[in-house]
Amino acid sequence: MSTKGIRGAITVKENTKNALEEATLKLLNEMILKNKISTEKISHVIFSVTSDLNADFPAKFARLNLNWTNVPMMCFNEIDVPESLKKCLRVLIVVNCNDDFIPEFIYLDGAANLRK
Numbered sequence: 001m002s003t004k005g006i007r008g009a010i011t012v013k014e015n016t017k018n019a020l021e022e023a024t025l026k027l028l029n030e031m032i033l034k035n036k037i038s039t040e041k042i043s044h045v046i047f048s049v050t051s052d053l054n055a056d057f058p059a060k061f062a063r064l065n066l067n068w069t070n071v072p073m074m075c076f077n078e079i080d081v082p083e084s085l086k087k088c089l090r091v092l093i094v095v096n097c098n099d100d101f102i103p104e105f106i107y108l109d110g111a112a113n114l115r116k
Contacts, residue, residue, distance in 0.1 A: 001096055003043055006035050006103040009090040011110030017056045023089055024058040025065055027108055031093060032066075034104045043094040044072040050088045051080050058089055085110060 010027040013019045024047075031037065045068070047058040059073035078090060088111055095101075107115045 002099045002101065003094060004097055004101055004103055006031055006037070006093045006095060006105065007091070008093070008106040008108075009088055009111035009114055010108040011085065012053055012087045012089055015053055015055050015087065020053060020055050020058065020089070021061045021065075023109075024061040027089065027091060027106065028062055028066060028093075030108065031091070031106045034106060035093075035095075037093065037095060039066070039068060039071065041095045041097060042068070042071050043096055045074075045094070046092045047073065047075045048078040048090045049075065050078050050084070050086055052087055053089065058091070085114065088114075 008027050008031045010023045012023040045059070045062065049058065057075045059075050062068045062073060078088065105115065
């Protein structure tokens, strides 16, 4: 058994609770679908947001909408690098998996530019 990280990122339209919730769930649902993640396999999740996103906690939306009530999650600010992508939500889902599992990283909307 191995532990591997699955990366993902998405841009958020505006700094509102609704926009952050929509983007968070869009990204997490795509990551779950593409990587066939079951909640029981998740070790922990780390969210980071750029400094221009502070309307709410992304982990809250996963807990409430995906029922990740027993998944340890934390939210952090991304380093504020000049000229970096704005309004960006990043996530690292760490899963317990087989050694041969190859994670598929997901970059959506404006964040697709991060991994060309």
